[in-house]
Each structure stands twice: as C-alpha cells, then as structure tokens.
Amino acid sequence: AQSVTQLDSQVPVFEEAPVELRCNYSSSVSVYLFWYVQYPNQGLQLLLKYLSGSTLVESINGFEAEFNKSQTSFHLRKPSVHISDTAEYFCAVSDNSNYQLIWGAGTKLIIKP
Amino acid sequence: DGGITQSPKYLFRKEGQNVTLSCEQNLNHDAMYWYRQDPGQGLRLIYYSQIVNDFQKGDIAEGYSVSREKKESFPLTVTSAQKNPTAFYLCASTMGQGVHKVLHFGNGTRLTVT
Numbered sequence: 001a002q003s004v005t006q007l008d009s010q011v012p013v014f015e016e017a018p019v020e021l022r023c024n025y026s027s028s029v030s031v032y033l034f035w036y037v038q039y040p041n042q043g044l045q046l047l048l049k050y051l052s053g054s055t056l057v058e059s060i061n062g063f064e065a066e067f068n069k070s071q072t073s074f075h076l077r078k079p080s081v082h083i084s085d086t087a088e089y090f091c092a093v094s095d096n097s098n099y100q101l102i103w104g105a106g107t108k109l110i111i112k113p
Numbered sequence: 114d115g116g117i118t119q120s121p122k123y124l125f126r127k128e129g130q131n132v133t134l135s136c137e138q139n140l141n142h143d144a145m146y147w148y149r150q151d152p153g154q155g156l157r158l159i160y161y162s163q164i165v166n167d168f169q170k171g172d173i174a175e176g177y178s179v180s181r182e183k184k185e186s187f188p189l190t191v192t193s194a195q196k197n198p199t200a201f202y203l204c205a206s207t208m209g210q211g212v213h214k215v216l217h218f219g220n221g222t223r224l225t226v227t
Contacts, residue, residue, distance in 0.1 A: 034215075044205075051213050095212070103155030
C-alpha cells in the first residue's frame with residue numbers, strides 16, 4: 001500500500017531565505033501528487049498538484065514542486081519565504097489501489113523575522 | 114461566495130454523549146468527505162459519500178456515523194462508542210469522483226470531550 005513520508009515535522013527559516021519541504025512516497029506506480037496548505041485554525045487548501053505532463057509545477061504564490069519518479073519524491077520549494085507563508089504543509093499522494101488520498105503527517109513552516 | 118461551512122467552530126461535550134457536527138456546501142459538489150486531524154498526523158478518512166443517500170466507510174469509521182439526505186449536507190455524528198473523540202474534524206467536497214480531484218475544505222470543528 002502507498003505511504004507518504006514528510007521527514008520534517010517543523011522547518012524554521014528566516015524571512016526571505018529559501019526553503020525546501022520534503023515529501024517521499026513509497027510506490028512508483030502511476031500516481032497523482034498534491035501539496036495542500038493549512039493556515040492557523042483553518043481548513044486545508046490546494047497549493048499545487050501534479051497529474052501528468054511537466055514534472056515541475058508551480059503555484060501562484062511562488063511555490064514550486066518537482067515530481068521525481070526515480071526518487072519517488074515531490075519536494076516543495078520556495079526561493080524566498082515571507083511571514084505570510086507561516087502554515088502547515090501537507091503532501092498527499094493518490095493510492096490507485098483503493099482510490100484514496102494518502103496524507104503525509106505535515107510540516108510546519110516557521111518563519112523567523 | 115461558494116464554499117463549505119462547518120459549524121460550530123468549537124464544540125465541548127461530556128464523555129458518553131453523542132454529538133453531531135454540521136457540514137454544508139453550496140458548491141454543487143457531488144462527493145463529500147469527513148476527515149479527522151490529530152497533531153503530528155496526517156488526515157485520516159472517516160466517511161465519504163459520492164452521491165445522495167449513499168456513503169462508504171473510510172479508514173477510521175468505528176464510533177462515527179453519517180447521513181447524506183441532501184446533496185449539500187453531510188453531518189457527522191460522533192458517538193459515545195468512539196474511544197478518543199477529541200480532535201479537529203474537517204469536512205471536504207469534490208466536483209465529481211476520482212482520486213485526482215481537488216478537495217475543497219471547510220474551516221473545521223474542534224471537538225473536545227472531557
């Protein structure tokens with residue numbers, strides 16, 4: 001069965017510094033990949049997704065993620081973070097065996113002024 | 114604006130009582146979902162419904178029940194049989210079915226049982 005690993009539970013970073021949030025999944029069989037963001041005391045909202053095509057996907061607020069099939073990874077990056085990026089980020093991967101989304105445990109991005 | 118409304122935002126109950134969490138959507142979405150979120154864990158699926166009057170158990174359905182009498186409503190009841198009910202509960206919906214569909218979430222209900 002599919003599993004998703006977000007190795008870092010928290011990532012502290014200074015404002016305007018680059019950041020990478022890591023996501024690895026277990027199965028390299030055809031997958032759909034998602035990053036969702038959860039701001040404090042809110043629900044989740046989609047940040048970006050990979051369904052097919054170009055392996056590099058971008059969001060409207062400067063985040064990007066690259067699908068790496070050989071490394072079964074979908075790491076999220078931003079070249080320069082802002083205080084408003086403070087949130088928890090969840091990676092999710094489809095499990096085509098039972099048509100469910102499998103979620104990572106989440107990574108809290110902490111922006112230091 | 115279209116969206117998903119969960120109420121109440123905070124809910125407190127005594128152990129042994131059933132409690133119902135509300136979820137209403139005006140997105141005209143077919144499928145609706147209930148997730149449970151605990152600190153340091155990902156989301157876990159409780160129940161989902163792809164069509165009115167039909168629903169399926171997710172990974173952690175024990176101690177929960179749902180109904181889907183209307184397309185726009187998918188209430189979740191946390192029963193006294195749920196051993197550890199204190200958690201953050203999220204309702205979501207998708208247009209159509211399929212694991213590639215984007216989930217739209219409500220702002221959640223934080224349930225505390227003492």
